[in-house]
Amino acid sequence: MGEIWIKEAERLGDGSIGGAMDTPTAPPRVVWHTTESGHGDTSFKNVGDYLINVGAEPHILYDPTTDRIAQYGPLNESARALRNDGLTRTNRTGRVCIQIEVLARASNPFTGYWKPGPNFKALMRAIRSWGVPDVWPAGALADRYADPDVSRSRTVWATKGGHYGHSQVPGNDHWDPGAIDKSAIFRAAGSTTTPSQPSAGSTYTVKDGDTLSSIGAATGVKWQTIASLNGIKSPYTITVGQVLKLKSSAYRPTVSVAHLNEARAKDIPASTGHTTYKTEVLVVERALVAEGLLDERYVDGSWGTKTQDAYDAFRRKVGYSGSGATGSVGLESLKKLASRRGFTARA
Ligand SMILES: [Zn+2]
Known part of the structure; x- marks a missing residue:
């Protein structure tokens, strides 16, 4: 199991916003939104309450200027910030579909001025604990309403794990979170790998911020291979300090x-x-x-x-x-x- 409640996050509401996922065997994903509001504690309170009142809660409310974070509901259940795509309940697609509302506007991408801190790292740690890979499978984010260059592919949404903008979800027409810097999200997560470590041996010691996919990228070993060598099954939880085998070791000296x-x-x-x-x-x-x-x-x-x-x-x-x-x-x-x-x- 991944992290269900982020211990660093404040709680908002009664802790119950959705329910079980419809396609729990589909890959895990994250959806980024912006609240189209200002930031700071007054907005945090007002928007936090508003999302409850209109029944459109995400899992997470985040202030990119103060690093303040709050959580409405468990990460292993659905949130309510997406529209359905016909009969497909997009809020319930995937092993997890973690939705984050950032107190910002799509027209002013928050990665241009944000100050991510320890709470942002905690958020990414929780996201990665579910095996969400550090990728944006739908490609470019919208930089305006009805941006023709943005894909809302149903196939990609149904079959690919990773990070999405609200602008990339089928059946939805919003363009948030705007053209944020996609890789800045991962850089701010504090993912660090020591290049000398993987090449030197047949094991890898898990560090803060690692996921199977980031370890796979750093070591050149397929993450699925790492999972099977180490007996790690869905939802692919790993812990800091855990030593992972990178090669089959029928022979252990x-x-x-x-x-x-x-x-x-x-x-x-x-x-x-x-x-x-x-x-x-x-x-x-x-x-x-x-x-x-x-x-x-x-x-x-x-x-x-x-x-x-x-x-x-x-x-x-x-x-x-x-x-x-x-x-x-x-x-x-x-x-x-x-x-x-x-x-x-x-x-
Ligand atoms: Zn949105």
């Missing part, structure tokens, strides 16, 4: 602390043919590279000073200090590295 410490004590060079030790040292070295602590060129299966320094840095990174972060390798710290980097540690 085991590394022995005793072997490592013997390799360390003797500084066994790769050339002497101690293949067991070499293989295990290589696993640890690759894990340290993936942690960003060891340069690729020192991955040689020999536990030298570079490997030791990198391991000590890892120990400090996970909270060890003083003598606990130097010297021989301990099982506890190795287990920490193993769980983050997809191998098994033993005594």
Whole structure:
């Protein structure tokens, strides 16, 4: 399950605005609206009440100038800010159809002057928790009423997940949210990926703002593959800090602390043919590279000073200090590295 109530959001109304989705197996989506009003707390109150009075509640009311956010109803049920397309209840299309009313006017795109903050990030975190991809499947947003360049394709709406403007929903004729900067929405969400992380290993550690699709884009692995490798099913919820496999790992290497410490004590060079030790040292070295602590060129299966320094840095990174972060390798710290980097540690 994704996030149903955003903990950072104020509540508006009685918490019940719609009901179950009609096509819960269709991809999840978001619809952006503008309230065609001013912003600030007075507008927030007036427009917030007005939307209840006319029965046109979105899920979310957002002030782009103050980062204030409120929520009317659960994200896994429908909202009421769209018109039906004939018999198709557009409010109820998709796994989720999260509707956001931004206190702004379509004629003055809010991304030109907004100040998104932590509450906007929280909103995007909740959106991504439902597996909504960072895309605008219907293309260009309207920049005026009846803009002929805007598509309201029924096929796209029925089959593609992602972000839509009200202007792109079939059966509707509004042109909000105007020509906002589509990519600014994702940039403001605080999605960050460390380019060195995916290429370095066969796992990926989930960071704030990640979705399966953003991880897929960053790693070059199809998000569907990542989902199946990790047993993640609809609605594709992932959590910060979770370690995802990027490759099938029928073989999960085991590394022995005793072997490592013997390799360390003797500084066994790769050339002497101690293949067991070499293989295990290589696993640890690759894990340290993936942690960003060891340069690729020192991955040689020999536990030298570079490997030791990198391991000590890892120990400090996970909270060890003083003598606990130097010297021989301990099982506890190795287990920490193993769980983050997809191998098994033993005594
Ligand atoms: Zn609208």
